[in-house]
Amino acid sequence: MATRAAVSRVLRPVASASARASLSTTAAASASASKLVGRNALLSTPVARVSRSEAKFLVGAEQRRSASSDEGVQTMTVREALNSAMEEEMLRDETVFIMGEEVARYNGAYKITKGLLDKFGEDRVIDTPITESGFAGMAVGAALSGLRPVCEFMTWNFAMQAIDQIVNSGGKTYYMSGGNVPCPVTFRGPNGAAAGVAAQHSQDFCAWYGSVPGLKVISPWSAADCRGLLKAAIRDPNPVCFLENELLYGVSFPVTKEELSDDFVLPIGKAKVEKEGSDVTVVTHSKMVTHSLEAAEHLEKTEGIKVEVINLRSIRPLDIETIIQSVKKTNHLVTVEGGFPAFGVGSEIIAQICESPAFDFLDAPPERITGADVPTPYSESLEHMAFPDTDVIAKVLRRHLCEW
């Protein structure tokens, strides 16, 4: 029963539009798409956003909805990357379907599932009643029965109401069933601090789900990360928690032709060295990659410090080998994350490095840069201080190297 591949006419898409077709938009289509930029890309969400810094990668005004070949460089927003990844996987595998609150008619609270209802119909893009434990459990049950559900949470903060299904059932059933019943479900949604939404909407769950054997946890940064890893997550035989960042949804990233191809899949459990350097290793993930890269660039320009920035991509399995190699080269380790400090991703990485042969290469105690150890405050000025940004990272890195 579990192994039975569900092949049904019901599961076939209503319109057989290929994902590539939607990506290579015509001039007219991209013109109309650019009209939607202000509304959909940045402000389609229930909350108003605040751009915190003049970040290089947060180019809100110039971002595009879809891949375009203006000036010879193709760019793609994270939102578009996620959308295209799901669409391609749904075309590729009839057992893939999407469920969650408002994912169908409303196109998702953050418009990640835009257009999918029209393409695949109501049986494969499902608006569920507002019960997180209900639809997360349904997704687990459907996965146990041979389908590959993608379960969207409006935010991971709300997935707390379904955490039993994710951890106790999703994460453990394969082991508990003697390896007989896999649970290939993908849970996805925005994670971490957004802007101006206070304590109950601003929390990073990487450490939570990362601590559970049986779950795979992904925290992507760029459009390519999102495309390659979401496709990998959907194909993976395990339950995967795909932790996106709301503030990155509207951000454009350059993408290569290869990254746009239908077959582009990134391996889960492999980190990426985003910038090579020789002086200090910065290990980071999600939106903090942006800030770390900016800080690295700033330090290189002003002080000639060469920072190596590692984008973790996967929290679990953790690619500790890449970090070890990097630390052996730079002899310094600083972790940067948007979560709380205690028992966090940074804590785990530093602990593992201290237990590894790389410990002997360290010239200074490794450091964590994290969010403040308080529930996220609403007030803009306080919220601003509650999370690391480019300045803070640059300051800590400089001190780490120069003042220690």
Added chain:
Amino acid sequence: MPSPCLRPTAVTTKYALSRRSAGTGAIIIAYRSLITGPPPNITPTHHTHTTPTSTPLPQPVPLPTFSPPLSAFAQAPPQPHTQDGKPLYVPGGQAERAARAGRMSSPLRRGSHESWWSGSMGWFNAVAKTIPTYRVLDEEGHLVKGAELPELCYAERWYSCFRLPSRYRTMTLIPIVDNVLYQSQRQGRISFYMQCAGEEAATVGSSAAMLPGDEMFGQYREQAALLHRGFTLDALMSQCFGNVEDKGTKGRMMPVHYSSPELGFHTITSPLATQMPQAAGAAYALKLDEDRQGDCVICYFGDGAASEGDFHAALGMNSVLGGPCIWFCRNNGFAISTPIIDQYAGDGIASRGPAYGLDTIRVDGNDTLAVLSAVREARRRAVSGKKGVLVEAMTYRVGHHSTSDDSSMYRRVEEVKEWSVVDNPIHRFRAFLVSKKWWSEPEEKTLLAKHKAEVMRSFGRAEKLPKPKLGEMFNDVWGVGKGEEVPAVIMEQRAELGRLLKKYGDVWEPWRRERKRFVEEGEDVMDCDGRGS
């Protein structure tokens, strides 16, 4: 003049918690002054983006004036509003039917399918005065007036003589299994057990109504259903001992957490009611799968589980999204020690079915034939309508909740005795079979003796079998796709255990003894490169 703005002048550390600042815990924020005057004219930062995010709503329509429209005078209002001073709508009356005819035309009526306008305040707290309990046999096994015997087997009539006693066989087998395993827990031979006593009819009857292709989600007290479905005694015993033949859980799950994909029986999960949304998901999968049209899901749960949020989540999901699913509630009167009067104030679990728009029945859970009949009809409705059906089986938990429980602390022993004597599901079914001349005392004696022998043989065998390979501890944590490697963290742990076994496995007495209990005596993890089966 100091600015009243709450702007820090020197933010030396901000909130970036480096190891050092975390160590001192000092976060230095110097404010210039307190707020002393009116708030400064600072541009708000959170809500500066005023781009509309949705289509503006239309302007509100002005309220009508109090003078009635002229049309009200032009024709007389319809008369039958009151008849002999009775309220506006009498159910079934002319006015009600007239009102019902147009009830769905108003957008305000959406979401309530049988409602109509009424001028009288009609409070209610039940959809029916009381929900009847369906039964076929009374306590002594006589056919109840008006009841019909169910078709005694599905397709082949000739089979009935075998089928019915086969149900009875399972029902008589389970108390013996329960007794042996319960005692073995008391002797410390297994860690945990849960008895089915008192609920044999509910579980076997419902299981008998299901077909081989169906999926089953158990709560934990459904071993009788599983046995009736074809789970062997050896497989059951092996699971409870977690030995090498425990194919379903490979010794990784505590006793009674059975799993049998080939019988469509999903792995039992310990947290209460988590199986319910999963059953809704499985039902949805069946609905989508063209090859499995005609298959059905049955999900067991107890009266206590129905208080969990997952119960409501599951019924809500299933009723809205559809999928053939039988929600089978074993209302056995207790959630561990909590009696049903402390569990809910409404009319049982059945009253909740209509709230979710589900076809619902309450059935005598100690009457095998009634359960069989009801679940068979439930299955028909579920499959033909691709929807959920709720069955509440009223029964009584004769045994303790589990081996961790002593029910004499919260209920009288006499009460339990009374149930097992006066309303015993096995006795009732036997009386029926005997009255039909399908069963006799000699047959019963032979059967019980055979059961006992089989159970003891299977028990002894399962206990003596070795444990699975030690390496199984590390397998199946993550599924490994083609061309993928087992995550390093698993390999490392495996290698670590192998290294320790090599070092101490032969010289440290406790380990030397323990190793012998496992297949291959731990050799499989001692290859040290962490690989293996």
